[in-house]
Amino acid sequence: MTEPAQSTVDADSARLAELGYKQELHRGWSGFSNFAISFSIISILAGCFTTFGQAWMNGGPIAISWGWPIISAFILIIGLCLSELVSAYPTAGGIYWWAATLGKPVHGWFTGWFNLIGLVAVTASVDYGCATFLNLVLANTVDGWAGTFHQAFLLFVGIMVLHALINIFGARIINRLQDVSVWWHVFGAVVIVAILVAVPSKHQSASFVFTETVNANGFFGNNASGLGFWLYVLPLGGLLTQYTITGFDACAHVAEETKGAAVTAAKALWRSIFYSAVGGWILLLAFLFAVQDPDKLTANYGFVGTLLQGALSAGYFKIVIIISTVGQFFCGMSCVTSMSRMTYAFSRDGAVPGWRLWTRLDRNGTPVWAVLAGCVAGMLLTLPALYQKNGAPIAFYAVVSVAVIGLYLAFLIPIVLRLRAGDRFVPGPWSLGRRYKVLGWIAAIEIIVISIYFVLPTVPAGVPFSDGFDWAAVNYAPIAVGSVIVLIGLWWVLSARKWFTGPRRTVEEAAAAVPADTAA
Template sequence: MTTEEDSKRLAELGYKQELARTWSGFSNFAISFSIISILAGCFTTFGQAWNNGGPIAISWGWPLISIFILIIGLCMSELVSAYPTAGGIYWWAATMGKPIHGWFTGWLNLIGLIAVTASVDYGCATFLNITINRLTGGGWEASLGNAFLLFVIVLVLHALINIYSHRLISLLQNISVWWHVAGAAIVVAILIFAPSHHQTVGFVFTDTINNSGFGSGEGGIPFWFYVLPLGFLLTQYTITGFDACAHVSEETQGASTAAARGLWQSIFYSAIGGWILLLAFLFAATNVDEINKQGGFVGAIFETALSSPLATAIFAISTIGQFFCGMSCVTSMSRMTYAFSRDGAVPGWRLWSKVDRNRTPVNAILAGCVVAALITLPALWAPPGSTTPVAFLAVVSIAVIGLYLAFLIPIWLRLRMGDKFRPGPWTLGRKYRVMCWIACVEIVIISIYFIMPIKPSAIPGNENFTWTDVNYAPVLVGVVLIGIALWWTLSAKHWFTGPRRTVDELPMP
């Protein structure tokens, strides 16, 4: 499909071509592959799975949950093929349903994208903090304050890159793919050949760990039906943000097929690469006591199994990968902000929907980064004796809940439309029905689990209750949902009509 044909298809959907359509199909795949980033999620949320289930939550949990996520991705690939717009899932929901569907989908998606940007950049800052500490021989203190300072610096850098170099972003997305492939391969090779001994196959595929404080050990109903599912946050968080393929579809050549293919392929290849990487972690995890002592922190594996230079090299490889990931998150988040504002849904929408002379939504980039910094402020505090703020996992949960609930609405609407749906060139055919049902049920289940307390001390009334342990994801998500529901009821339903056409007529062939 030529650029002219892409612009014509966009005009048929109601929009004139404002963003520069310079991205190749590979670049479209690259942005979601970079946002998924096995060098980010596999490292930063490893401890969540280690403490809640142990090896089986990783060795079995990762491929199991990956299959469900791939099904969600395939359902979304069909939708982006039919509707390749920057609004992505918000546009799909408003078109297949009513303005109210678009309203809730758009806000959930926007919240999720801002939260995933915050969590990725904070994770990058955390690993950068550790890397600098190691390189300076302890001269740089790896404190929470310094981690937050680096977080702000990383956010600023990502904003500047996105503002001043549209073509550079596309290039860096492509470089990011190869960095993730080569970097992960190097890490796996180090963990295979450098340690003096490894864990057994039995440990990796059958051992369980329960450091959550819930239940009476590593068995029984509480473990299998509460603790272990909490460990699945590792997979569900890592493999997310793949809707970026839709958000940059107005900048992608041949978007009806390229964006659909890029979306599901980014999930598929990340799932395979991530599983290999995580298995390498587990086989190198020979000092279980020290890993438990450090709260399941993945760095404890490297520090106990490798020489100091090799451990530092792994930290550095992951940090750079996470930097690429955060850059891609800002790109996706800003395009969603631009598209949702273009349709008048965001307060001050005229400001956020502006593009500069380089056809870049500068104001949307700045606004999203500022909000990402604000919602991460609680990460300045951590529970006594811990170096990992629960606030980080809360932001992770917000990202997962916001994004996947936003995915749920258009998938359910497509299921409801049945044969009335007009597919694009990439379609699921008759398989859409069973796949959409599976996707909807999985999203509902994980959304319930990830608003639950992560520790017993997060439950009011517990003798060890502390506010620093509270998972504030349900509070923030609940407040936002109530807020946008009230906003809709009292005001928006009278003026918000969904996507606004920016073209009066179709371009001449």
């Protein structure tokens, strides 16, 4: 290691000690690797493929062509607010640590649990999406492979296990794999766009792409106009963008492993959002222009595989699906890394039952048990996907909603606390300056609005007490999120408020553990 690089690592360790923590995780990540993990988790090769149908059925082309850039702009504002916070507090606990420091232990408690649940859900949804596309590849290439939903679930479990093993035994190269993932996403997206431009026999008009509306979820008589459409149906389509561009808090969760984190992690966070937004919009526009049979696409719930099969020959179809599937695999790998670091950091402060186990590091500095616990929790959360109703993966979109709500509620709390702190907040080297006020309020309002929409029923059969109500069609996001809020709220009132004091200062604990005759 060169002297300047060593100097940077020493400065990072010193800053971490000021925040109360001993340097335990291996600080070997570059700024690009920090950017890479968030870019990989955002993954336009994952979200744009797996949740395209949600936007198509709830708004159609305009929910994608116009909805994507508009919502992306709001998400970028959220990212800028978080970038300022990670610059001031570059710790693995990230969002939870910021909330506890800017507020009280209770703020850190709720933020940490929202963040952890969101990370578990986003990991599960990404790996289930990857399994769905791998299932499609196998059904088109392997004789006798039926491509059933039970087979998809088995693939999901296998993928989750692989990601756990990679994170545990590939700890020394995990940052390099993040770098590879970036280039796979960039060049993969370029190849897919080129194929969709060159191969289809016809393309839709700009008028179709930018003005066509679709309401195929059953609400308001499938009327694609009127207040019901604009105020209820169309916002539900925003789940495509809001889900795809999430998980960027990973830049904070690996901050203790990143060199020069106070600057590099802050820049990496907002840049991962910006570049993903631009690349994702180009990719989605390529999808829309390549639509051959809109009615058939709607009949198949907007599944992007139907779109691609109608536009491409069998060979090109397989190429596109394989590129996406590998991209989703990289994305899930990165999600497990981020999830395990958050589990480690939150457990380090005693918030998670069994915290001593989740904070154990192996010789490579990997929280092995935190990796395993998060993966098992993700599998349990996705169990309802074993039951399929009317061909529409209600359970998958519910898990997606849980991920979005959990993560964005976790973002909301420190942003509001930053607003409340005002000039008492001591910024790091990367700051919003006076702009924090207007940007913070915009971010907070956007998060509140989307959190309300994504707990609403997505199909008429999921509306409680209505004719034709079916539990299989229920968006169980509000049940999951509500249960968690009640559980952690009761836990706080009855127990945690008596012993949870927020971030611990492990620097002093480590010093106290050193025998007096060796401390010198």
